Amino acid sequence: MLKTLITEKELAKRIKELGSELTEYYKPKTDTIHAVCVLKGAIHFFTELVKNIDLNVEYSFIHVSSYTGTESSGKIRVKSWIDEPIEGKHVLVVEDILDTGLTLSYILGYLQRYKPADLKVVSLLKKKGKNPEVDADFIGFEIEDKFVIGYGLDYDEKFRNIPFVGYLE
Numbered sequence: 001m002l003k004t005l006i007t008e009k010e011l012a013k014r015i016k017e018l019g020s021e022l023t024e025y026y027k028p029k030t031d032t033i034h035a036v037c038v039l040k041g042a043i044h045f046f047t048e049l050v051k052n053i054d055l056n057v058e059y060s061f062i063h064v065s066s067y068t069g070t071e072s073s074g075k076i077r078v079k080s081w082i083d084e085p086i087e088g089k090h091v092l093v094v095e096d097i098l099d100t101g102l103t104l105s106y107i108l109g110y111l112q113r114y115k116p117a118d119l120k121v122v123s124l125l126k127k128k129g130k131n132p133e134v135d136a137d138f139i140g141f142e143i144e145d146k147f148v149i150g151y152g153l154d155y156d157e158k159f160r161n162i163p164f165v166g167y168l169e
């Protein structure tokens with residue numbers, strides 16, 4: 001049975017707030033940021049978030065994956081990567097969830113090498129009690145350690161198009 005954890009309304013409200021927090025953070029520094037959407041999971045969060053950031057936002061998309069079912073394989077597979085220079089730019093990585101932190105750690109390790117002026121992370125969700133070696137700078141919701149689906153998040157490619165965040169019970 002599919003249970004709701006975060007409703008559509010709660011998501012919309014918090015994403016609007018995150019847009020304001022990000023705008024406030026960047027405004028004194030730059031008028032343009034480069035947002036990197038981590039596919040596939042972050043697709044819905046990314047499209048909603050960028051509409052709420054009051055700056056010029058350039059887009060890049062990267063596609064990395066490591067999960068089968070509810071488990072990380074521990075190996076990141078890069079299916080596509082950014083194809084434009086980000087040196088000297090204010091780069092914002094947009095993730096759907098920070099769980100073990102393996103994916104984010106891998107992405108940040110590589111993006112640092114391109115010498116961005118600033119590299120920050122916004123994640124819609126973060127699981128409590130996981131202590132990943134990397135963290136997000138901006139977080140939408142801290143959630144219990146449960147496998148969640150919907151709003152882009154999948155279980156074996158299913159449930160991504162559910163408009164809220166939920167879990168199976």
Ligand SMILES: O=P(O)(O)OC[C@H]1O[C@H](OP(=O)(O)OP(=O)(O)O)[C@H](O)[C@@H]1O
Pocket residue numbers: 038039040041042064065066067072095096097098099100101102103104153154
């Ligand atoms: O912190 P971690 O334990 O690394 O987990 C987080 C990552 O795992 C999921 O991606 P997934 O590999 O399922 O690919 P997907 O986005 O295409 O579903 C999720 O979208 C994050 O990118």
Ligand code: HPA
Pocket residue numbers: 067097099100146147148149153154155
């Ligand atoms: O809880 C989760 N749900 C979906 N995908 C995920 N990737 C890491 N954690 C999760």
Ligand SMILES: [Mg+2]
Pocket residue numbers: 041067153154155
């Ligand atoms: Mg997935």
